[in-house]
Amino acid sequence: xxxxxxxxxxxxxxxxxxxxxxxxxxxxxxxxxxxxxxxxxxxxxxxxxxxxxxxxxxxxxxxxxxxxxxxxxxxxxxxxxxxxxxxxxxxxxxxxxxxxxxxxxxxxxxxxxxxxxxxxxxxxxxxxxxxxxxxxxxxxxxxxxxxxxxxxxxxxxxxxxxxxxxxxxxxxxxxxxxxxxxxxxxxxxxxxxxxxxxxxxxxxxxxxxxxxxxxxx
Numbered sequence: 001x002x003x004x005x006x007x008x009x010x011x012x013x014x015x016x017x018x019x020x021x022x023x024x025x026x027x028x029x030x031x032x033x034x035x036x037x038x039x040x041x042x043x044x045x046x047x048x049x050x051x052x053x054x055x056x057x058x059x060x061x062x063x064x065x066x067x068x069x070x071x072x073x074x075x076x077x078x079x080x081x082x083x084x085x086x087x088x089x090x091x092x093x094x095x096x097x098x099x100x101x102x103x104x105x106x107x108x109x110x111x112x113x114x115x116x117x118x119x120x121x122x123x124x125x126x127x128x129x130x131x132x133x134x135x136x137x138x139x140x141x142x143x144x145x146x147x148x149x150x151x152x153x154x155x156x157x158x159x160x161x162x163x164x165x166x167x168x169x170x171x172x173x174x175x176x177x178x179x180x181x182x183x184x185x186x187x188x189x190x191x192x193x194x195x196x197x198x199x200x201x202x203x204x205x206x207x208x209x210x211x212x213x214x215x216x217x
Contacts, residue, residue, distance in 0.1 A: 014048070015045055015048045015049075018044060018047075018048045018054060019041055019044040019045065019048070021054050021058075022044045022047070022054065022057055022058070022061075022080060023036055023040070023044075023080065025057075025058045025061060026061060026080050026083070029061055029062060029065045030065075030076060030077060031076075032076060034078070034079075036080075037079055037081075039079065039081055040079050040080040040081055043080055043081050043084050044080065047087065047091075050091065051186075051187050052087065052091045053179075053180055053182075053183025053184055053187075054183060055176070055179035055180045055182065055183045056087070056090055056091060056094065056180050056183065057087050059090075059176045059179070059180070059204075060083065060086050060087045060090040061080075061083045061086075061087070063086065063207065064077075064082070064083045064086050065077070090207075093203055094180070094184070094200065094203070097196055097199040097200060097203065111139075111140070111143055111146050111216060112140075114216050115136050115137055115139055115146070116137065118136055118150075118212055118214060119132075119133040119136045119137050120133075121212040122136075122211070122212070123209060123210045123211065125209070126161065126209065126211070127160070127161075127164050128160075132157060135153060136150075136153070136214075139153075143216055146216060147215065147216050147217075150214040150215055150216065151214070151215075153214055154213070154214035154215075157211065157214070158202055158205060158206070158211070161205065161209050161211065162205055169208065172208075173201070173204055173205060173208060176204050177197065177200050177201050177204055180200060180204075181193060181196065181197055181200065184196070
């Protein structure tokens with residue numbers, strides 16, 4: 001049973017079992033024991049109340065730790081709260097998957113400037129990154145036409161990126177999507193889960209490879 005910083009046990013309700021699972025995953029990722037703080041418990045309590053699937057919390061914390069390792073960070077994370085912003089952002093993205101895939105803007109964006117930002121945001125690990133950058137920078141014309149071209153280019157980019165995944169990455173992606181959908185089964189009508197799977201797959205693939213959303217908006 002998990003304990004608070006003052007030594008008192010948490011009650012064994014569903015909320016606390018959720019927290020125990022979050023804490024266990026966090027300690028495993030951290031690689032060292034951690035005395036849980038009341039602030040960490042309140043964060044997990046909020047996630048539980050908001051209906052954030054445990055699988056999404058764990059997958060996002062894993063991403064946070066993986067990015068730190070990639071940066072060569074040596075110091076240890078000392079609280080679940082370090083991951084709170086990333087988990088909140090991931091849950092917001094999942095909720096937005098129910099609506100339109102892209103936001104529309106009333107005013108025309110600065111096309112050239114935005115394309116340059118997107119090109120610069122393509123990750124180093126992306127195969128043929130320079131070619132993708134050149135294709136982005138070569139787009140031009142009215143914003144509506146460029147946006148349509150970006151949608152087609154993103155479909156092509158995600159397909160190419162997924163084809164280049166190694167077996168371990170592919171297995172991880174499929175497992176994350178399946179686990180998150182299972183955690184959402186009580187939050188979304190059955191009719192929406194099928195459509196949500198495709199969008200969630202794209203979202204998690206984009207997060208795995210740190211690919212930007214190719215849109216002007």
